[in-house]
Amino acid sequence: MNNNKFKYSELIKTEAKRLGFLSCGISKAEFLEDEAPRLEAWLNKNMHGEMRYMENHFDKRLDPTLLVDGSKSVVSLLLNYCPSELQNKESYKISKYAYGTDYHFVIKNKLKSLLYYIQDEIGEVHGRAFVDSAPVLDKAWAAKSGLGWIGKHSNLLTQQIGSYYFIAELIVDIELDYDTPVTDHCGTCTACIDACPTEAIKEPYVVDGSKCISYFTIELKENIPSEFKGKFDDWMFGCDVCQDVCPWNRFSKPHTEPLFNPHPDLLLMTKKDWVEITEDTFKKVFKKSAVKRTKYSGLQRNIQFLKD
Template sequence: MQGWARELGFSQIGVAGVDLSSAEAGLLAWLSQGFHGDMAYMAHHGLKRARPAELVPGTVSVVTVRMDYLPRATPEDWTEQELARLQRPQEGIVSLYARGRDYHKVLRNRLQKLADRMAVEIGPLGYRVFTDSAPVLEAELASRSGQGWRGKHTLLLNREAGSLFFLGEIYVDVALPATAPVEAHCGSCSACIAACPTQAILAPHRLDARRCISYLTIEHDGPIPLEMRPLIGNRIYGCDDCQLVCPWNKFAKRSSLPDFDAREGLAGAQLATLLDWTEDTFLKHTEGSPIRRIGHARWLRNVAVAMGNALRQPTLLPAHREAMARSLQRRLAHPDPLVQEHVQWALLFTHTVS
């Protein structure tokens, strides 16, 4: 199957069993502490996440895959370049994984082809494919099948590929030989914990999603808490900081697919330009992109927060300050109260730095 998987753009394939009972206590504890925030679906599905045979009756094995997503033209010093974006407050930062095509679409289509190929070779096969789209403990299944180990930031790490990859699964109703898990190799390193801008990583392997910038800018649909706004900086969709400082990501692999190449306008764009996007412009730039799921209003909310943070910076050039102030003024009359609130907050800092 490894050969078939690579033909379809996957980096590795593994097989896990369906007994995840040892992960249930940790899942319940995480939910009971409210660390999932507004993601009610996490609690709604409960232990189905840890019980593949309940989610898809008849499942006896889970095939796991990973797919690298660094754009093909990524330079060697990409981590330094990405960290440098944080020092340019007039620019909006979109997480690396979201600058190209929606990974759900890419993986689902290729997982389906892989499953079809398996059915031809194995014979009658009942299966269902997933990629971050159902109550599935993806990282747990991936680690059990040898794709890598859980880093202290809770993401999966691989010695040959770091953490910049997507995961997918095929639940099948035939018993396949399980692949062996690998040892963890984080050692005493805690770079990811120290780098988290909001201290969302409370301890190794313990994440409070409510403090995570990826959660706040993507999953959270209401006002961003006032105390969290200054910590977001100029990150407008997701956050890569814990991955950028991880030593293992010096081995991160470029994708073999054009799907994850960065789209024009999603890397290095001026915040003032992004706030001026009409809904039609937003929909045009995010067609087939994972960003579209947050909608135009939340996009404007995120950009407004980044603008407020930029306006607080004494190093912001007068031309950028003026462009932001004008853009924010144009959005004051936006019909959505969510946008209005964050625009008004950002405007508070228009004249705080002379």
């Protein structure tokens, strides 16, 4: 098997490209030593807010061998979601990643195809696919496998690509040829820290998740704290500010995945349309979208918060 590590890795990367992934990197499945104290400190400071699930499976988040028996390699993949068109400027905003079909479905299917391909080409390989719905530190694995570096806003950044992409993994039980991390290219730039509407980026590389607009508009089930009134910059689902101001996103290019194209109505709707949105329109525009996570009632709550 060892003689074939490079060959198998190249096979996997070629097929990943054919399936539409932006890039693919591979790292050894092992305990994430550097991430352990960071995650512990973040949780201890309660920066996860009501996201109690972040407290669960602490060990599994840091060690993929506890998630997948006999795992030896983590195959990290990026999938572009940068849209070619943006919403109407006179509109309440949703994060670009939620314009089209829910990424969980799109990526899960691509990952299954990749795993079947690996099994067909290499033989009996066991593995599991992960798309941010399990205790896996996506960004840490992507950085470890050389796909980019974690920026000051805590998102993965890639030279010549930016950051408008999803991260996913296949954890498999074969040894492969491992990639090496890239260097940090944030330099002295603080654009993301300076632009964050709620000052959620407490210091470089540390984001207080419980103060992030994405958290308030998606994860928080209670009322949004009134102290944040007037600070949401018209974001009703998610927030892209820290990515929009990042110089590296000058290099981002529109995706080529038809399933990520938005419902035509989404791009045309104005603030008035959103205020008057009915449940039927919500279901039509967001039929298969990640926006369904916040439900019709959640979106109404967010719009009301922006409007008042």
